Amino acid sequence: MAEEPKVTGATTAQGAAPAAVADAPEGAEAAESQTPKKPVDPDFEPEIIVFACHYCAYAAADLAGSMRLQYPSNIRMIKLPCTGKLEVIHLMRAIEAGADGVYAAGCLEGECHYLKGNLWARQRVGQVKRLLAEVGIEPERVEMYNMSSAQGPEFARVATEFTDRIKQLGPNPLRRDGVSPHAAAREAAGDVAMPEEAPAGAAAPAPDAASATTEKGPAE
């Protein structure tokens, strides 16, 4: 654990960020540390997996797109019906397959469609941070964020902030040629992951009626 960048100050440095967003990594109090930044490799383009809740972050990403906001193309999304469906092994598999960073993006605390799914997710992210520390991989490579479906700009800000964090950290030492972290994470999530967006007009193979009706819905 020799190289860990300063990351926890980034949120407050963004004056425009909505104050309601609580993304402080309190789940990993002991695991995080602040050490001087190391030189960033300008050619390093991290691969980042995002486990996004269908009700908030995924819709926020849609909104960010509609608003034509810029955010890094490093993130690869996996849609979940709720971050409460996220398991420790999903995050572990992504890192094991060489993902440079992984984060879960769930609803604002207290606003989970399933009441507490996002709180469970935060605990699981905390557990993964502890497990990664045991193995000797930077716990900062995983994180939990919260946002509402109306926070397109917040989605873009988080994507930018986390990508910057991972660029500071450098590549995941487990990265291997020919292994796709996104495919591995998707496979690990299995049936928990929801189908990718169907083209407009096509019948979406949604697992239930609710997901089809709220796909592009506003904040609940």
Add this chain to the structure above:
Amino acid sequence: MITAERKPFDEILELVEGHKKVLVAGCDTCVAICLTGGEKEAEILASELRMKAEADGREVEVEHTAAIRQCEWEYLDMIAEKVEWADVVLSMACGIGIQSMAEKFEPKLVVPAVNTNMLGMPQEHAVWLERCGACGDCVIGETAGICPVVRCSKSLMNGPCGGSHDGKCEVTGPEKEEIDCAWHLIWERLKAQGREELMYVNRPPKNWSRSSSGGPRKMVREEAKPV
């Protein structure tokens, strides 16, 4: 049920050091319920071990599996193929399961990934408390359903002692947390049951030879033997 806690990662690494094929074997009964050694936890530990090996530049194959119950021969047959493949089996079952594996697959090396700690119950989600010491001579019929063997810090048969204050024991737990005085609890419940007189019964020294002090125990049910 039987509860267990995972060993520290460094200790696990030492146990499997030098082996090229590691099988993490979970058990889907007691240790799965206490969130320590079920299939999920076996998969997570296997992932951790692979990451560690990769980060250290060691070539190690790590697989995971789980038996429905590691403590019964029949269920071990179901994972025999994977065990065969491995150089070492890292069992996440309780001490019973680990020994069953070691006996069934002798001379295969089977090592523990967990510390079996008690016979307990979940008091609330993710909190387990010890409830039974398997002493072989149950007394809780006289003690209002509260076991003095494991819930009294001194296993007193005639309590409480002078160390009971305001319902708490003078002994504290490993995290310095307060422990309820078992004999205080017994007294309160006996009163509620209207059986206070049981508190004044003088119990002779307990026969510990029926506990583990009497050597390995064996139970045979003749009427249940196959015919």
